Amino acid sequence: MLSKPFPIPKVSEFWVLETYGFSELGTGSVLISRFLWDLQMLKARYLLLTLTLVFSFGTPSIAQAQSDEPASPLQLIQEGKRPLLTITFSGADRFMSKAKYIFEASEHTEVFGMIETFMKESMNDLEGFNRGKPFGIMGYLPVAFPPLPEFVAFVPVDSVEAATKLVEKAPVVISKGSEEGRYEVIGPNRTFPVLMRDGYAFIPLGNTPDAKILEREFPDPADLLAGQAQEFDAAVRLDVESIPAATRTLLYGLINSGISTQLQQRDGEAEGAYRIRRTEGERGLAALKMLFMDCQKITFGVNISEDEQAVNLDMVIDAIKGSQMLKEMFSSTERPSYFIPLLDENAAVSVSISSLMADREKEAYGEMMEGFRMEVARLIEENKLGPVPDENSPIGQAMTAIQKTLQEGHMDIFAQFYRDSAGKLAIVWAGRVQDGEAINSGAMDVLTRLKDIEEVQSMGELQINAGEHHGVMLHRLTFAAQPPEAVAVFGDNVGMTMGMGSTAIWGVIGGEESLATLKSVMDKLEEAQATAADQRTPPNFRVIINVNQLVEMAEIAREVSMTRRSEREAEAGAEAAIAQTAKDAPVAGAGAGASAAPAPPAPGTSGAGAAPGGPGAGRGFGRGGAGRGRGGFQPSPAQAAAMQRRAEQGRQIALETLKEGDDRIEIDSRLTETGARLRVRLEQGFVKLFGRLVANGISGGEAEEAPQATPAPVQ
Incomplete structure (x- = not known):
């Protein structure tokens, strides 16, 4: 036992301890599992960071500094000949075809009829425009610093005269310029210059569009975007290679300089924490450099496929041929998962990740582990948790095993939802490790040091x-908190069981029967490995979600929660009634005919109530008491009830639609000839759901009940 309470580490000082399990469970098994998982999350974090940095150069400037003389921007090396960013829609005819499929699948053909009527009566069926060609927006990065992007809309036009008639239905006038192919669209507040070329109208966007933007040589959108428009109904593409190499080098240098200054050791920062933070930052910069120099283009696209009866949401990364980025992509998928025999497409959730790390990542993780060792030793010493571990101690050997696992470079993680023998949820997960026995010994040492700490015992x-x-x-923690909602889903005595073998770390979250479920899963893998049966190799990254099963669990928890709330409200009402009864009881010793004197009227009111227009009136904001208070818009009770009713309608539509089936979401990553594709596939149930929600929104849902007028009192 410790002689004094165990101090809770501050996040700023001991984030490593808290992140990897010491302050929560204190098990070495938690340490390795969370550490491996967080390493994968670091990849995702820096991918998002680098994408954000690149996209920041494609964001329109909201305001520019005003001056009497035009600014002279610093010239960059050169501007790319292709647009950096394109937002593409495949064409009006394809849009109508997909809309027809959506509303036929959702059994709301009347909505598509409304769209057709609108196109005919209000849009002249887009007469004068080419309904088969793609349209959208191009974004350019001009030769200036800071680079303020310029955006140009492109629309296919077959007949200028017919298109002019349609456009002039709006309060605008189209004027032909003196140069060939030049026009102006003159509106009430602004004028848009237009360039006609290659069967397209190019229109600069912005509050004050400059005609000089149209002086560049635009590519033919039909040729430039042919593949993109054929593959996707709508897509956003970032053409990194369109930025000249010298310009990319300059931009990366500026970003690198800014981030590098943040990687210096801070005052009072421990050496171990500094090593981890610095290495993590350097990994991010290396990934950013690879994105700038080796990436060709990144495409985000959506395709509603009537043939597949599904919606595909894709992110496609194309790397430059022969680049290091392309080599790392191809090599990362060379080893299949150890847990393939366990994968079940019919489980509520199934997750499988198998990826080989690049050499640069192995080196970075090795450096981070050295910092992690230093942090563990410092925290144990500062918090008086026993002897400081050295390399030969159980904790030291466990960290050596973790480092060996990282140097092996195979990140192999599995997780899946199961039903235990009582029909309750059990979430089983596992990960491949090296020298699991050493990790288990380290976990035992950590548990022994922390098991008597009050904060750990309270868990x-x-x-x-x-x-x-x-x-x-196997080690098990039965949680102290047992919410009825969790018990209804997981079963009695909800907790977490974890264990380590020589080659894998295992875990399960669930009730009393979850341990038996974990053992049966381990048995299944053992049998499959012994028989060496042929297995279909899935993608190296795959997530399957069968939504109906999750909805069923959520509804069970929701019913329990609503029952608890009703019980609490009933108890509160009973207590209030008892209190009111006691308050209304006659005072002891008072005469039988005595009665309480009426309370004096509040200031500004009469005994009969507040006078119209008196000080008590007009306290609401707007009609029905709705308005803007300190927290923003405050709906009136009627508005709040209507919002709640619409939300409930949407929930019911979703439940009923997905119960019909075709409710699966599948996420996977596959290699292409020039990179990789991450796809989210939604089955037709989601197509139906989208169509029905749109139809419900157009119809306004159920008819609102008109408020009944209160009858005037008889005089």
């Missing part, structure tokens, strides 16, 4: 060596 009942299966030592 629940911890059982060390709760069992053993196939050489895997």
Whole structure:
């Protein structure tokens, strides 16, 4: 036992301890599992960071500094000949075809009829425009610093005269310029210059569009975007290679300089924490450099496929031929997952990740582990948690095993939802490790140091060596908090069981029967490995979600929650009634005919109530008491009820639609000839859901009940 309470580490000082399990569960098994998972998350974090940095150069400037003389921007090396950014829609005819499919699938053909009527009566069926060609927006990065992007809309036009008649239905006038192909669209507040070329109208966008933007040589959109428009109904493409190499080098240098200054050691920062933070930052910069120099283009696209009866949402990354980025993409998928025999497409959720790290990542993680060792030793010493571990101690050997796992470079993670013998949810997960016995010994040491700490004990009942299966030592924590909603889904005594074998770390979250579920999963893998049966190799990254099963669990928890709330409200009402009864009881000793004197009227009111227009009136904001208070818009009770009713309608539509089936979401990553494609595939149930929600929104849902007028009192 410790002689004094264990101090809770501050996030700013001990984030490593808190992140990897010491301050929560204190198990070495949690340490390795969360550490491996967070390493994968670091990849995603820096991919998002680098994408954000690149996209920041494609964001329109909201305001520019005003001066008497035009600014002289610093010239960059040169401007690319292709647009940096394109937002493409495949064509009006394809849009109408997909809209027809959506509303036929959702059994709301009347909505498509409304769209057709609108196109005919209000839009002249887009007469004068080419309905088969793509249209959209191009974004350019001009030769200036800072680079303020310029955006140009492109629309296919077959007949200028017919298109002019349609456009002039709006309060605008089209004027032909003195130069060939030049026009102006003159509106009430602004004028847009227009360039006609290659069967397209090019229109600069912005509050004050400059005609000089149209002086560049635009590519023919039909040729430039032919593949993009054929593959996707709508797409956004970032053409990184369109930026000249010298310009990319300059931009990367500026970003690198800014980030590098943040990677210096801070005052009072521990050496171990500094090493981890610095290495993480350097990894991000390396990924950013690879994106700038090796990436060709990144495309985000959506395709509603009537043939597949599904919606495909894609992110496609194309790398430059022969680049390091392309080599790393291809090599990352060379090893299949160890847990393939366990994958079940019919599970509520199934996750499989198998990826080989690049050499630069292995080196970075090795440096981070050295910092992690230093942090663990410092925290144990500062918090008096026993002898400081050295390399030969159980904790030291466990960290060596973790480092060996990272140097092996194979990130292999599996997770899946199961039903236990009682029909309750059990979430099983696993990960490949090297020298799992050493990791288990380190976990035992950590548990021994932390098991008597009050903060750890308050989390629940911890059982060390709760069992053993196939050489895997199992430890279980039964959570102290047992919310009825969680018990309804997971079963009694919800907790987490974890264990480590020689080659894998295992875990399960669930009730009393979840341990048996974990053992059965381990048995299944053992049998599959022994028989070496042929297995279909899935993508190296795959997530499957069968939404109906998740909805069923959520509804169980929701019913329990509503029952609890009703019980609490009933109890509160009963207590209030008792209190009111006691308040209204006659005072002891008062005469039988005595009665309480009426309370004096509040200031500004009469005994009969507030006078119209008196000080008590007009306290609401707007009609029905709705308006803007300190927290923004405050709906009136009627508006709040209508919003709640519409939300409930949407929930019911979603539940009923997905119960019809075709509710699966599948996410996977596959290699292409020039890079990789990440796809989110939504089955037809989501097409129906979208169509029905749109139809419900157009119809306004159920008819609102008209408020009944209160009858005037008889005089």
